[in-house]
Amino acid sequence: MFHTIPKPVIERMKSLEEMNQCDRQDGTPAKKRLRQIPPQTGRFIALMASMAPDGKIIEIGTSGGYSTLWLSLACSDRGRRITTFEILPEKVALAKQTFDLAKVSDMVDLVPGDALSYLPDCKKIAFCFLDAEKEIYQQCYDIVVPNMVPGGILVADNVISHETILKPMVERVLADTRVDALVVPIGSGVLLCMKQA
Numbered sequence: 001m002f003h004t005i006p007k008p009v010i011e012r013m014k015s016l017e018e019m020n021q022c023d024r025q026d027g028t029p030a031k032k033r034l035r036q037i038p039p040q041t042g043r044f045i046a047l048m049a050s051m052a053p054d055g056k057i058i059e060i061g062t063s064g065g066y067s068t069l070w071l072s073l074a075c076s077d078r079g080r081r082i083t084t085f086e087i088l089p090e091k092v093a094l095a096k097q098t099f100d101l102a103k104v105s106d107m108v109d110l111v112p113g114d115a116l117s118y119l120p121d122c123k124k125i126a127f128c129f130l131d132a133e134k135e136i137y138q139q140c141y142d143i144v145v146p147n148m149v150p151g152g153i154l155v156a157d158n159v160i161s162h163e164t165i166l167k168p169m170v171e172r173v174l175a176d177t178r179v180d181a182l183v184v185p186i187g188s189g190v191l192l193c194m195k196q197a
């Protein structure tokens, strides 16, 4: 998977990495920044998604589509699709440009709007990457987990970088007997959960 990344995907990843770096340096306001995952977290979610059982692959928080490109590697390997949710119109436009330029539009369903309105209808989830505002993590988790297939995987980003705000959610997940979970110190820290069979 990582040895055969298509050239248009590599090129768009590089340009998004540069845009993300500039955001951090020039003090762009938080809402406008890409706030994307680092490459090692991209590799991590791609590997996890490629090991997920049959079912839907979803992402909550698209931004410019960088993490979606990593997930697309797992999808193209197994002929699967990914559904990704983004609330801000300017990010939706940027992500659309990303998917067109990287030539992955045929495997990505980009859903504009509040993910919380669509998630209840998302059934048979095999893999979920949760990377939106931290205030909605618990709500997203509570909707997604009952809709996951046995062995389904959920990865939530920023649980170390945003430890204070996410601590109550992480503690509840670690104590949730429906899943096996742990915190993995990669990138900003991810919470990895697998639904019990």
Ligand SMILES: C[S@@+](CC[C@H](N)C(=O)[O-])C[C@H]1O[C@@H](n2cnc3c(N)ncnc32)[C@H](O)[C@@H]1O
Residues within 6 Å of the ligand: 034, 035, 036, 037, 060, 061, 062, 063, 064, 065, 066, 067, 068, 085, 086, 087, 088, 091, 113, 114, 115, 116, 131, 132, 133, 136
């Ligand atoms: C941290 S960024 C996502 C970065 C992206 N996953 C990446 O690594 O390239 C979070 C994104 O979630 C979006 N977002 C926040 N709340 C949302 C919601 N309720 N529904 C959909 N998207 C949301 C934000 O607009 C923002 O673009």
